[in-house]
Amino acid sequence: MRIAKYLGKRLLTFIPLLIGVILVVFVLVRLLPGDPATRLAGNFAYGDTIAALRESMGLDKPIWQQFFIYLGNVLQGNLGESWFTNKPILDDLIVRFPATLELITLSILFSIAIGVPLGIVAAIKPKSIFSRISTGYGFFAGSIADFWFGLMLVFVFFTTLNWFPAPIGRLDLTITPPLQITGFLVIDSLLAGNWNALMNSIAHLALPVLTLGLINVAPIMKMTLSSMKEVMESDFINHAKVLGLSDKKVMRYALRNSLPSIVTILGVIYGSLLGGAVLVETVFGWGGLGQYVTQALVNKDYSAIQGFVLVATIFSLFIYLFVDLIYMIFDPRIKF
Amino acid sequence: MIGLKTLLQIQDLHTYFYLRKGISKVVNGLQLSVREGELLGVVGESGSGKTVTAMSVVNRVRMPGKVVKGKVIYQGQDLLKLSEEELRKYRGKEIGLIAANARGNLNPLVKVGNQIANVYLAHNKVNKKEAWEKAVEMLRMVGMNDALRRAEAYPHEMSGGMAQRVMIALALVNSPNLLIADDATNGLDVTVQSQIMDLILDIVNKQGASGILITHDLGVVAQCCSEIAIMYCGQIVEKGPVTAFFDEPKHPYSRNLLNSLPERRITQERIELKGSLSSPLSLPTGCVYQTRCPYVMDVCRKVEPSMLHVDDNYNVKCHLYQEKTENRGSANEKLA
Amino acid sequence: MKRIILLISALILLLTVIITGCVKQSKTVSSEDINVDRDRTLIWTVPATPNGLDSEYHNSLQALEAQSNMYDSALRYPFKEDESGFLVPDYSKVESSLAESWELSKDGKTLTVHLRQGVKSHAGNELTADDFMYQWVDRAWGLNAMYKNFSADGLKLNDPEKQLKKIDKYTFSLTVDTPNPIAEPMMTHIFTHLMDSVDAKAYSTKSDPWATKYLSVNGSGHGPFKVTKYIPGQQVEFEAFNDYWDKKNKSWFQKVIMKEVPSSSNRVALLLSGTADAATSLTPNELQTLKGKPGVKVYSWSGNLIQRVEFNQEKPPFDNPKVRKALAYATPYKDILSSVYLGMAKQATSIIPSTYPGYTGEYWDYKTNFDKAKKLLKEAGYDKGFKTTLTINAGITQEQQIAILLKSSFKNIGVEIEIQELQTGDYYNNLVQHNMDGMFIFQDMPGVADGGFSTKLWAQHPSNINYGGYKNEEVNRLYKETTETLDVKKRNANFKRIQEIVVKEDPIWIYLTEPGYHIAMREDIKNPAWGTSQDIRWNMLSRERN
C-alpha cells in the first residue's frame, strides 16, 4: 500500500513537470531560426501567400494564445497535426515510438550484458591483460561516431559478407508486417505466429542493435568501473578484507553496493537513446522517433517537435521512476 | 596468566604514505611485542600512527600507503611476507580487529547477521544456516537482547553502540588469538563506552586471547591492561608494565601526558597537548620529540635515541636515559 | 524479496495500463496482404522521401520525380536515345500528351488545346477542360504559390478569368497580349501538369478549400502511377495505373517503392546486393567505383543543372563586373572537374544548359590566369584584395570541396574568403529571402527547354530567382524581345547576344560545372528515360532477365 501511495504521489508530480516541459519546448521551438510557413510554402510562394499560410497555421496569434490552444488540445489527447504530413502527430508517434523502443531496449540489454561484466573485471583486476584490453576498448568505443560504426558494420556484414539483411528498416520490403498490437515487431510477429516476419525482424535488428549496443558498452563499462572502484576503496570493503573475507565475497559486496549507481547510469543512457539513436536510425533506415524528430526539426514542424519532446519526457520520467524503484529495492536506507 | 611466549613481534616497522607533497613517514622504526595472554594498551595522540600500525599488522595498509620495511612476526611467521591468499587465514581468524567508526566499516546494504555469518563462513566449513545461527549467537554474546530480530537489521537501523557491538561480534566470531581494538569506543557516549570496554575485556578474558587496546583512556589502560606502550610520531617511545609506568613514567612525553590531566584520565576524543606533532612529511633528524621536549639536548637534534632497557621489561626511547644507564641517578635529578 | 516482487508487479501493471491505453487509441494498423512480386517491383532508393506531393508547394528533386510519374501535362517531348542507351528528351519537337492536338493562332497570342477524350484519372473521373480551369484559375490564384508565380508567370498570364477560356468539354484556350513563343515548351513542364479536379474538390474543406492536405500526401492524376502509401522519412509506394491512357507506355513494373536511404554508401550497398534496383544521388567517387562492378550500370547525361558561384551584386565589391571577372580568372576549373568530380561533370560555359536549344559555349574563355585576375582587380581598385564570405549548402558534399579549392586559389590574388556552410533548409531560407551576402555556390536548372528561360529566371531584373540581384539593361531588353516574337532567327540572335553579355562582358557568375544527371541501376533494368526535371519515368522501365 505504501508503494501504491508512493507511485501515486510520483505520478502526480509528473503533471506540473510535463506542463513545464511543454511550455519550455513551445517557446524554444519558436525561437529556432527559420519560419515553418516559408518552408511550407515552397520555393515559389512569396509575401502574401506566406502571410496567409501563417494565419492558417495559427502562427499570427500571440504566442501565449497559441500556447493555451495547444495545451487545451494536449489535455484532450490531441497533439495536433503535422504541417508537413498532415497526419495527426499521435498516429505518427504510435508507429514510431515502438520502433525506436524495440531497438534501444535490445541495444541497452546487449550493452549491459557486455559492459557490466567488463567493468567489474576491470575494477577487480586492474592490472590483468584482459582488463587492459577492455579499458582500451572502452576508450575506443567512446570515441567513435555511432553512424560511422554502423556504416562499417553494414559494409562488413551486409555488403561484403551478406550475413545480414539490407539496412532498409525493420523488415524486408517484400515481407508483410504483422498486425500492430504492441508495435514491437518481434512480439507482434510472435503473437501473429508469423515466423517469417519474426526471423526477418530479428535479422534486421541485429546490426543496429550491435552498433548501438557496442557503442554504449563504453559508457556503461566506464561507469561500472568507476562506481565499483569507488566502492572498492570504501572503508567497509577494506574492513571486509581485514576480516578475511574471500575475494569472491568482497567482489559480491562491491558489486552489490555499486548496483544502485550502475542502474542510475543505465537509466540515463536508456532515456537519452530515445532521441539519441537518430544517426543509427538513419543509417539503418529505421523509421524511428529519432529520424522523425530530425525531419521535424528541419521542417520546423512545431507540433511534431513538441509531440516528440512530450513522449520523450514521459518516457524519461518513467525510466527515472523505475530507476528510483530499483534503487529502493537495492538500498534499504531509502524509504518510500 | 601471562605466558612468556611472544605472540606478536613488530620489528623496525616503517609504513610510509607516498603523497604528492612528499613521503609521509607515518610509522618509522616501530618496535613492539605482545606476549600470549597479555593485554597491551597503546596510547598516543591523534595522528601518531596508531591506526596505520594496526593496519600494518594485518598487512592491509591502503594506497598510497605501503609497509616499506620491518617484520610483523606472528607465532613465528612474518605476516608481511605472505601472499593475500595466505594472509586471509590470519585475518579475521587469528587476528580480530575492531575498528572505530562502525558506521563506515559495516556494509550498509547487507543485514548485520549476514555480515557476521559471512566472516564465519570465510574461515569455517559450515553451511549458511549454521553460519547464520552462529551470527545470532554472537549478537547475543555481545549483549543484544532480541538477537534474532537484530540479525535481520541493516546497520543504519542501529544506534552507534549497537553497531559497535556488531563490530565486536565480527572480530570475535572466529575466536581469534589476538584482538586489536583500535579506538573501539570512539564517538560513543560515556556509558556506552564503558559497556563496550567491559564487553571487550570480558570476552578477551573468557577466550584467553591476547589483546592490543588502542585508546585515549589512560584510566582504562590502568584498570585493564598489564602493559602499556606510548606512541609518538610513529614510534613507541616508552613501554613497560602498567604499574611501573603509572608509578613513574620515564619519557618526558609520557610525563607531559600524565601531567596535563590532573585526574590522570583522558576522556576526550583527542589528547590535547601544547605544541603539535611533527609532520610525518618532515620529521626532524634525531629524536622525534625534540620540538616539544623541555629537556632537549644537542644530541637529541643529531642522533636518534635507541630503545633503552631501563628496567625489567621496561624500555624508553630517550637520550636522557642513555646517561642514566651509564650513570644512574643524574637523570632523575634533571627531571625533578 | 517480497518488496521486490511487489514493486515489479506494480510497475508492470502500470506499464500495461499505459500501453493498452495507447494501443486502443491507435487505429490498429491492419496488414494488407499485397502479394508483392519482387520481379515486378521497382525499388528506387533516394536520399530523402519527397517533401510532399502537391506541386504548388513541394519541389524537392524527389517530389518532382514522384509528380512526374503521377501526373501528365498537356504536351511532352519525345525521347531520343543517346550513345549509352539513356533515353533523353528530344527538344527539337513537341508532341501531344494529354492534349490530342493543339494550335497556336497566327498572331501567336492564342493557344488552343483539345484534350483527349476518355482519359481516366486515378480516381476514375474523366479528364475535361474543367480540370484545367480549376487548376489554373481557381486553385492557382487561390493559393498564390507555384502555379501562379512560376507556371502562369511563364505563360505570361496575369488575368486568368479573361485570358483562359473553356471552349467546350474538352477544349480550352489561353490568350495573351503578345505573341507567346514559350507556350508550347511551357506546356510540357511538370509544373503545368493537370489533375483530377473532381477528386480534389471532394477533399476540400472550409479551412482547406484547395485540398492541400489531401494533395500533399495523395492526389489523383492521369499519369502512369498512383500513390498508395506515403510515409515521410521512410518510403512512398506507387502502383501502376491500369487505366493509363497511353497504352503504349503503360508500366511494366506493377509497383514502385521509393525508399529513403539517407546514406549514399548504403544506397550503393543496397544496389550492389540487388536489394535495390536503383541508387540515385551518388557521389562521383561512388559512381566511378560502380562503373566497374558486375550487375550494375551507370547512366550519365549532361542534363540541365548549372553550378556556379553567385555574387551579391547589390553591394561592393561585386557590383563591379571587373571584380566578378577577376574571380572568374582566379578559379581553378581543372582542379574542380578532376579532383571534385573525377571527370563526371562538364565545364559550365553558359547561362543556358548545353543540352538546350539556343546554347552557345563560344563566349566562355576563362582559363585560370592569376596575372589577368590581379590586373582586373587593380583596375577595379582592389589591388590589395578584399575579404568576403562564401556560403555553401551542406546538403551538397561537393560544394565543400569546391569551396576549399576556391579559398586557396583566391588567396593568390589577395581575396580572402570565409566559408559559411548552412544546412539545406537554412540555406534556402536565406536564398529565397535574398539574404545571401558576399558569394554563394548554387546549382539550379531552368525547367523549360527554351533558350530564354535561364535569363527569365536568373538574369533579368527583377526576378524572384535572380538571387544575386544582377542587373543589365541590355539583357533585360533583349530578353523581353524574345518573349514577344515567334521569329526563331531573331530569338536565337538575341540569345546569343545575351550569352555574350552574361558570360563575357558583364559576367553574372563564375561558371563552375554542369554536374549532370547520373544514376546507377541494376543491369537488368532496361530503358531508362530522363525527364527535364531530373526525373526517371518509371513507366518506361522494364526488367529483362536472361
Ligand SMILES: Nc1ncnc2c1ncn2[C@@H]1O[C@H](COP(=O)(O)OP(=O)(O)O)[C@@H](O)[C@H]1O
Ligand atoms: N590514506 C592516507 N593518506 C595519507 N596519509 C594518511 C593516510 N592514512 C593515515 N595517514 C596519516 O598517517 C598519520 C597517522 O594516522 P592514524 O594512524 O590514523 O593516526 P591515529 O590512529 O594515531 O590517530 C596521520 O598523520 C595521517 O595524516
Ligand SMILES: [Mg+2]
Ligand atoms: Mg586512529
